[in-house]
Amino acid sequence: MSVTEFGLIKQYFTKPLKNTYVNHLGVGDDCALMSVPEGYELALTTDTMVEGVHFFANADPQQLGHKLLAINLSDLAAMGADPVSATLALTLPKVNEVWLAAFSQGLHELANQFSVDIIGGDTTSGSLTLTIQAMGLIPKGQALKRSTAKIDDIICVTGCLGDAGLALKIEQGYACSIPEQALQQLHQPQPKVIEGLAIRNFASACIDLSDGIASDLNHILQQSGVGACLHWNNIPRSIPLNEYIDKTGDWMLPLSAGDDYQLCFTVSPNKVDLIQIACTQIGVIEAKQGLRILRSNRISELEVKGFEHFS
């Protein structure tokens, strides 16, 4: 960390360390120091949010602080990791204390909820660009990977799909009868950390849904060398999303829209009874490559589309 950014990071983003059994030194030196307990691995992930790409210029800074940490914790959850620390790289056009106070509040509230220490960071001037790297612990060899789904495994998802996509439609002018839940899902997603820990011992593969299930599930399929068929009737959808589909015919939305941050995991049929979390069985892993969907008694190929940054 550079010396001159000290004040900002120190004032807004550092609190006394909570996880002192792993986080030995936080903000204030050239590096932070961590240890990893014997028998554990450290999971690391990094995600960036850019103004004008991931959020609008007038976005609520408290929600931004929440979401920036949430999308990183969601990656930890998808591996079954227990979050312990994070570093923060902030590029800011100027020092706006009101903005910083709200951003740090949103970030710290979620950090407190999951006992995450902010152990380091860097602050630079430039276009608003927010990066977190989050770290978590996993008992050695128990990480939930993408490459280990097996034929006949059941495909499950937590929560509902498509609500964040619906929220984007609402912000573009769609008149929704009950918009609150969808907007909450888009702007303040709850990372499924508890769920990731709860399925770690028996799920065969897992990914978090950041780009839409058609795109994200395909990564499990490709890396595991398998295919899948989803059942449209079983895709969990909120009441306002069903209303939206009835009005517009846009039934692909819950399959193609991103930003859901639910977990999609696979589990062997003989371990389905071990599932103790709220989730929905939406399909089955098959030997035949590709992703299909059964809808109105017809099976069709599901085109893989996710958000492409540079298309």
Added chain:
Amino acid sequence: MSVTEFGLIKQYFTKPLKNTYVNHLGVGDDCALMSVPEGYELALTTDTMVEGVHFFANADPQQLGHKLLAINLSDLAAMGADPVSATLALTLPKVNEVWLAAFSQGLHELANQFSVDIIGGDTTSGSLTLTIQAMGLIPKGQALKRSTAKIDDIICVTGCLGDAGLALKIEQGYACSIPEQALQQLHQPQPKVIEGLAIRNFASACIDLSDGIASDLNHILQQSGVGACLHWNNIPRSIPLNEYIDKTGDWMLPLSAGDDYQLCFTVSPNKVDLIQIACTQIGVIEAKQGLRILRSNRISELEVKGFEHFS
């Protein structure tokens, strides 16, 4: 990591893992996985470089890739850590394959030199903003901190001071007789990793010089609750820097200019003989608070000035 950035990170930035004893899973899943050997701590640091702030729009991408990793490895060196891995968060205005190939070449050449694996990353669109988080190993309790300098300790620096500052003057039009070394220092600094490891067992405190010694050393002084006096005649200066000072009278440059990425460390007088690396003794830690300099038989207070992002 988001799914859609896969191609870029995979194509340009991933190689087979070298440090498989600590890096268990690299790019390609929701998280990377590391372990930390028993008896070791993990040092973590993050630094960002922004176009128009840290480098010009037409900067050589190969040098940028080198420097981005170098400034992070320099922070690891300052703690006495042995680098093992890094993650990369790239925000790019567009996909320019020529630029990416050169940037990744510069990054990988330095990564190979110090056996650093790139284990994860994120790619987003936006103004050019480059962030690395680097990780390294230190035997437990042996990290070189800023807060542990003692009265009467000798203050040492590796290399020469002010050459990167001189390079900026050269780029602003100063006619230097031998510009090569200074420009190399600014654009392709060599992180003092070997030196950090070599002094870890006996140095009392250490920091890397990113903002200029007047600013950086002051962090050791404040965090250790001590003061210091430097000896101007002992400040290591290159021949072209001395020429510059003779011509301009700007003797503060080697004390106030940043981007040197040398190590400044303190060592007890009875351990000076243990030093096996090339370095220069430039002053002494004193009980009296503040930073002073002895020059032309006069001791004066040295004003602390570093690069301020938001001034």
